Amino acid sequence: MTQTIYLDYAATTPVDPRVAETLQQYLTPDGIFGNPASRSHAVGWQAEAAVEQARARVAGLIGADSREIVWTSGATESDNLAIKGAALANQARGGHVVTSIIEHKAVVDCFQWLEEKGFEVTWLEPDEYGCIAAEQVEAALREDTILVSLMAVNNELGSINPIAAIGSLLRERGVLFHVDAAQASGKMALDVARMPVDLMALSAHKVYGPKGIGALYVRRSPDVTIEAQMHGGGHERGLRSGTLATHQIAAMGHAFSLALEEGEAEAERLEALRSRFIAGLQGLEGVRVHGPETERVPGILNIGFDGVDGESLLLALRGIAVSSGSACASATTEPSYVLQGIGLPPEKAQGSLRFSMGRFSTDAEIDTAAERITEAVQKLRERSAARRATV
Ligand SMILES: *Cc1c(COP(=O)(O)O)cnc(C)c1O
Numbered sequence: 001m002t003q004t005i006y007l008d009y010a011a012t013t014p015v016d017p018r019v020a021e022t023l024q025q026y027l028t029p030d031g032i033f034g035n036p037a038s039r040s041h042a043v044g045w046q047a048e049a050a051v052e053q054a055r056a057r058v059a060g061l062i063g064a065d066s067r068e069i070v071w072t073s074g075a076t077e078s079d080n081l082a083i084k085g086a087a088l089a090n091q092a093r094g095g096h097v098v099t100s101i102i103e104h105k106a107v108v109d110c111f112q113w114l115e116e117k118g119f120e121v122t123w124l125e126p127d128e129y130g131c132i133a134a135e136q137v138e139a140a141l142r143e144d145t146i147l148v149s150l151m152a153v154n155n156e157l158g159s160i161n162p163i164a165a166i167g168s169l170l171r172e173r174g175v176l177f178h179v180d181a182a183q184a185s186g187k188m189a190l191d192v193a194r195m196p197v198d199l200m201a202l203s204a205h206k207v208y209g210p211k212g213i214g215a216l217y218v219r220r221s222p223d224v225t226i227e228a229q230m231h232g233g234g235h236e237r238g239l240r241s242g243t244l245a246t247h248q249i250a251a252m253g254h255a256f257s258l259a260l261e262e263g264e265a266e267a268e269r270l271e272a273l274r275s276r277f278i279a280g281l282q283g284l285e286g287v288r289v290h291g292p293e294t295e296r297v298p299g300i301l302n303i304g305f306d307g308v309d310g311e312s313l314l315l316a317l318r319g320i321a322v323s324s325g326s327a328c329a330s331a332t333t334e335p336s337y338v339l340q341g342i343g344l345p346p347e348k349a350q351g352s353l354r355f356s357m358g359r360f361s362t363d364a365e366i367d368t369a370a371e372r373i374t375e376a377v378q379k380l381r382e383r384s385a386a387r388r389a390t391v
Contacts, residue, residue, distance in 0.1 A: 013208045015210055019251050023248075025247075032246065036050070047246045055249075062181070067220060068217050069216075069218075075180060079104070083111065084110055085228065085229055086198075087146065095120055096142050102338045122140045126159075130342050145173075147176045149180070153184040153296075156300070158297045178199040179200045183297070185259065186263050197217075199224060202216070270361075277301065278301075281374060284377055286306030288303065289302070317373065324336065324353055335350040
């Protein structure tokens with residue numbers, strides 16, 4: 001491997017080596033490779049036991065009951081199942097749904113699909129820090145509102161929404177609440193016993209587990225009805241058919257149990273790294289940290305550099321893996337819709353980068369990154385000043 005400094009943990013995390021070891025144990029003839037749905041022999045029973053242990057571990061991180069966890073292929077599928085599934089199962093009660101303009105594409109695109117199908121969508125606008133207030137949600141509710149979907153933590157800003165407060169008011173009004181918690185799990189305490197949410201999307205690869213596996217929390221009490229989006233053998237109580245990926249599931253369970261054990265200490269360490277990184281950029285003028293001061297997770301830092309084009313800065317920072325927005329939108333060079341959604345003009349959004357740190361980030365990496373960024377920004381600014389002088 002080259003000496004790339006990886007600061008894109010919000011796009012994906014490497015698999016923790018301890019988790020990778022688990023992954024290995026569920027594949028080969030000497031491992032637990034069975035089909036968990038095979039009821040007639042021990043090979044199947046062993047796989048089923050592994051799946052159920054993992055289910056309890058994933059449930060454990062969010063304070064849920066094992067029976068409330070449905071395996072999916074990732075948070076994108078979980079969002080699809082929750083949003084389409086809840087809207088379609090409850091359309092007899094009304095056709096109005098609510099979300100925000102800075103949700104992940106997996107949510108935004110589901111709501112656009114619902115709009116095409118005839119549902120009416122209210123698109124809430126966040127404040128300048130990327131947060132949605134409970135009062136805003138309350139003001140958007142109507143007699144025919146059936147579903148609200150908001151993210152717990154924004155993937156570009158790290159901002160935290162007041163999920164418990166919003167959940168309480170929606171519970172009172174009998175409106176279903178889906179929360180995309182892909183960026184929240186492992187980064188902050190989540191407890192569905194104290195947060196009245198009905199549906200919650202989770203992903204393994206943001207929490208040091210493998211890609212291609214996720215889960216949807218579906219509340220049992222009060223009972224939440226959703227329509228399956230994948231039909232087949234009736235796995236997962238009919239909500240998501242398809243042979244369970246035992247190795248992925250066991251690995252996700254392990255990753256989530258590590259997050260439960262180590263998450264709090266990790267957040268403290270990341271907070272210190274964050275301060276160190278910001279201090280390392282002190283030599284630069286015109287640096288703006290986007291997102292809230294306090295209502296945020298420590299690992300995601302979105303920074304605007306005045307007068308600098310983000311794409312040029314990305315190129316100048318070869319050897320440091322960062323992104324100019326979410327990985328899902330980085331096929332385009334359009335300025336981030338999230339940053340524009342918090343009111344940044346396109347050129348300021350374009351001049352911003354997301355730095356996200358995680359479990360394997362070190363002090364030395366953060367120091368080197370800050371130095372390299374300082375140099376690169378100064379050089380780009382000098383170059384554009386020189387260009388202006390010759391015009
Ligand atoms: C990464 C991410 C997703 C998508 O998760 P996948 O498991 O990659 O499908 C959805 N929502 C948020 C907020 C994310 O950060």
